[in-house]
Amino acid sequence: MTPEQLSTAVRDVLAAAVDAGEVSLPDGVPDRVTVERPRNREHGDYATNVAMQLAKKAGANPRALAELLAARLRAVDGVTAVDVAGPGFLNITVSAAAQGELARTVVEQGAEYGRADVLTGTRLNIEFISANPTGPLHLGHVRWAAVGDAMARVLDAAGADVTREFYINDRGAQMDKFGASIMARAHGRDVPDDGYHGSYVGELARAIVEDQPGITELPEDEQLVAFREAGYQRQLAEQQRQLDEFRTRFDVWYSERTLHDGGRVEHALDVLRGKGHVFEADGAVWMRTTDFGDDKDRVLVRTDGGYTYFAADTAYYVDKRERGFDVCIYLLGADHHGYVGRLRAIAACAGDDADRNIEIPIGQMVKILDRGEELKLSKRAGTMITLGQVVDAAGVDALRYSLCRYPADSPLTLDVAQITKHTPDNPVFYVQYAHARLSSILRNAADLGVDRGELDPSMLNHERESVLLGALAEFPRVVATAAELREPHRIARYMEDVAGTFHRFYDDCRVLPMGDEDATDVHRARLWLVDATRVVLANGLGLLGVAAPERM
């Protein structure tokens, strides 16, 4: 019996009590009844607080209402005991057989187990990283690479139609500075003060000159463009390679230039003019974002006739909506949180609901310590910690998992030594090890010729088995919650719980027959449970983009 089924059963019991005239609910029976796993085992397998929630509406004493529901619940198939406790909690105990059926469900659903449908029908666009193509991805991008990718996977698992998007800022003054910096290096000159000082610029210059020997002979203005474009292409390819290595995938790489070249900016301005939020003042064209909570109005077209970056942001949002996305998610770093107000205002000015059509989660900064020292980037000194260097130090799995295991809105410090060590106090390895251990049991079973056979769920009546089954049953709800709250870290925390629960089961319950023993129904049932546990961990790790090793 899954929590979902039990919740439905409780709701049905409530409805039956209403029909029988034992309870009166002026607002009707609620659609959903919360059934949760109590922290304390003495409170049964599941508990519900419906009686307390509805007591006031029903004009009844919470405990009396609970008693009334308990009497009916006891008759439900698979329920073995119902107690009324405290101010009116219903503590429910489920039979081993009803609970054990879950092992079959999980194994049969396999990779599908855990998928939910809470977001079915929602078209989501999730944009993250969106770095300038003027250099390699660095430390500042790493958190969203991991969390954004995991979030996209979780949203997909919850049934949403997800598009992952990377916005390429390939237009504007920064690009020209980038081109000028490469050109300066190609001629052995100093990079301009406001240019790019990283050592990669020199390497780029060398590679480009080698590839296009005539480039340094071009007139200065043409040469700058040639360097800029060649540098752009190489850096974009480099970023894509870095992300590929980090297992972060995008569906759409959206170039800012195409917004301008395709007339999308003019189009967006027309749309917004039509909504009445555009005005002219001081020779510039503005959008009245203060109508919607922004702290100041924003310029769209400068006095010199050029479009601002904000105009492109506006066009980009309008474009996303016209491409059919219901919700546009922008993952921004804390250093960009000043953009939240104006982005929300864009949505509102476009006639949308800023509380529904746009979401802007803010990720706080990450510090990474290596051998006690903070990996720090300094643009001025030209020292830079690239994504690749961090990956080299910590490994993709450890890095992705560790970044995903904390809520993105809390500041984070990771120690490379801490997240890469192979000890149980490292959550990555604790979870991966559990998966390897499970895989090992399944391998050994095959070697011994023990087949899972038919499941007799009533064999799974050990305390540790019951707790493990209960934990596995939570997976779909955890996925749904993680998706709805945009909090993939819940998946990691959940898996740590499952891994611990499994290790404790393993310690107390022998799965395979020993020596010359014949396999019994208990062995077979435990194999089902082991298989189901392995499925849940594999699916969960998959949601974080972390490997589920079969051997360690």
Next chain:
RNA sequence: GCGCCUGUAGCUCAGUCGGAUAGAGCAGGAGCCUUCUAAGCUCUUGGUCGGGGGUUCGAAUCCCUCCAGGCGCACCA
């Protein structure tokens, strides 16, 4: 000055439709391998949930206020 985020055990942090005695790991202490991975498990010490007020059957959670720390407030990109 205004805005966003954070404040929970010695340390790193979980904890959202408000629920039962506030949790986990580490660190400290004591144990468990003749058979499936000891990269594991068991027991134990440890709290004014930053302070104060409010809402109610019930608050770490919701509201107000104060304190401390981080970040941000361009006709830059």
